[in-house]
């Protein structure tokens with residue numbers, strides 16, 4: 001019988017360069033496997049108390065940062081259930097942001113689309129015009145639309161909060177948190193959330209999020225907000241270094257390990273590393289004759305969405321064949337998402353990647369391109 005060791009498993013597996021889940025390090029997995037502890041005991045409270053100030057530094061906030069056991073959609077849906085009583089404006093520019101309209105409606109909320117073409121960002125002026133109607137008490141906004149590789153101008157949008165203080169600004173930073181600087185308190189938004197399988201480079205199943213005082217106050221007035229994602233339950237429990245229900249404790253050990261890495265590197269260095277690796281990937285694509293899918297100036301800093309016929313211009317290849325050839329060389333890239341599957345492809349450079357590891361991927365891609 002063949003017994004694989006932890007190390008040989010890591011040497012043999014196909015390395016992930018899809019935009020989530022991303023590659024998880026051995027160090028992180030080892031931390032995940034710490035012996036189990038009770039979630040109401042002092043050991044757990046100490047663990048949460050250790051990560052809390054680091055999470056606050058990461059998000060540039062004095063608010064308590066919450067840990068939810070679910071993938072991001074749990075908290076995305078929860079935010080809508082907690083904070084929408086009139087009507088929610090769903091800012092839509094790709095598969096994830098588009099889906100939030102449907103999710104809001106399935107939660108029984110009145111919802112309206114602010115749709116732009118995939119590849120374009122959401123601009124503050126468009127949101128301003130909608131909010132000026134006075135119909136809305138919340139909006140959903142995705143900072144980094146992972147399906148199109150577009151990063152929308154969050155800071156400009158967040159400025160609108162001052163003009164519309166009663167509107168709840170719910171922001172998904174799933175594929176940008178830890179890769180791009182997000183200053184929660186300075187932005188003045190109401191909810192900021194991310195799942196851990198993207199730029200955190202942890203396994204999927206945990207969501208890190210923060211919310212404003214006014215979000216807590218608003219949530220307290222909404223009677224059908226449920227329990228599992230009740231923001232006030234998260235606040236009350238976080239005050240005692242606990243979570244409302246039994247969390248994925250392994251994830252929190254892994255998070256503690258990852259936060260060690262993040263602060264050893266330094267936040268600014270981490271943000272710069274992400275920016276420069278995304279630039280290297282764009283250079284690789286353009287160097288091979290491709291165009292980029294995002295509108296110029298709005299490219300993601302954590303992943304690259306390469307145009308492959310979704311819009312005019314640039315080279316077009318057989319994406320499925322490229323994926324197979326790259327996989328034979330040990331790497332998994334993404335073949336495009338939703339309605340732009342095959343007419344785009346995506347390469348993730350988020351998490352633990354370095355220039356050296358990205359160069360290994362580009363070498364495999366270069367080699368694979370010769371076989372097309």
Ligand SMILES: *Cc1c(COP(=O)(O)O)cnc(C)c1O
Nearest residue numbers: 071072073096144146174175195
């Ligand atoms: C991955 C992703 C999601 C969905 O996250 P789940 O972990 O599948 O719930 C939502 N928004 C964005 C921007 C994402 O990249």
